Amino acid sequence: MPGWIAPARRTSPRITGYDYSLPGTYFVTICSRRRECLFGTVIDSAVLLSDIGLIVNQYWLEIPHHFPTVTLDLHVVMPNHVHGLLSLPSSNEAPQLDIAHDLNAIVGSFKAAATRSVNTRHAAQGFRLWQRSYYDHAVRTEQGLERIREYIVNNPLKWELDEYNPERRRQRRA
Numbered sequence: 001m002p003g004w005i006a007p008a009r010r011t012s013p014r015i016t017g018y019d020y021s022l023p024g025t026y027f028v029t030i031c032s033r034r035r036e037c038l039f040g041t042v043i044d045s046a047v048l049l050s051d052i053g054l055i056v057n058q059y060w061l062e063i064p065h066h067f068p069t070v071t072l073d074l075h076v077v078m079p080n081h082v083h084g085l086l087s088l089p090s091s092n093e094a095p096q097l098d099i100a101h102d103l104n105a106i107v108g109s110f111k112a113a114a115t116r117s118v119n120t121r122h123a124a125q126g127f128r129l130w131q132r133s134y135y136d137h138a139v140r141t142e143q144g145l146e147r148i149r150e151y152i153v154n155n156p157l158k159w160e161l162d163e164y165n166p167e168r169r170r171q172r173r174a
Contacts, residue, residue: 025085025138027139027148030107030110032080032131033131039053040077042079042156046156051121051122056077060075067109070087070088071087071089072084073145076156085145103136107136115127
């Protein structure tokens, strides 16, 4: 077909060959589909969650109920994305629980559960809540962990500068 260009192949943000079931702390960022501000708004440097944002927050907090070896650290639900820290233990830290979970399974389960709940509560079957993938970073040092915690806490305060803020994107284009 003349003039037709094949779509670019999507590359995975996952590190090739990395074992995402390894013990450690991971920082994840999960964006709403098309980065739409579905989860709330920022008013006076504080996030005011919408009904959908409250559901997303609830399901984030429930991750350890479904994955008992996972420990949650700080998180924030922003208008169109979620930042969170979670830890996977070593087998020495959780010997009584012979369950291995990887980060992809945990994030996938969280996204699916939140989406099902939103679809059920809003009678919107088939509504896609999330972008296809997510960003992750394996935290390697205590200093790195502290920097990420500070970033999470300060994220609402810096919403005007946030790369995910659609208003900032519109201003850059103008």
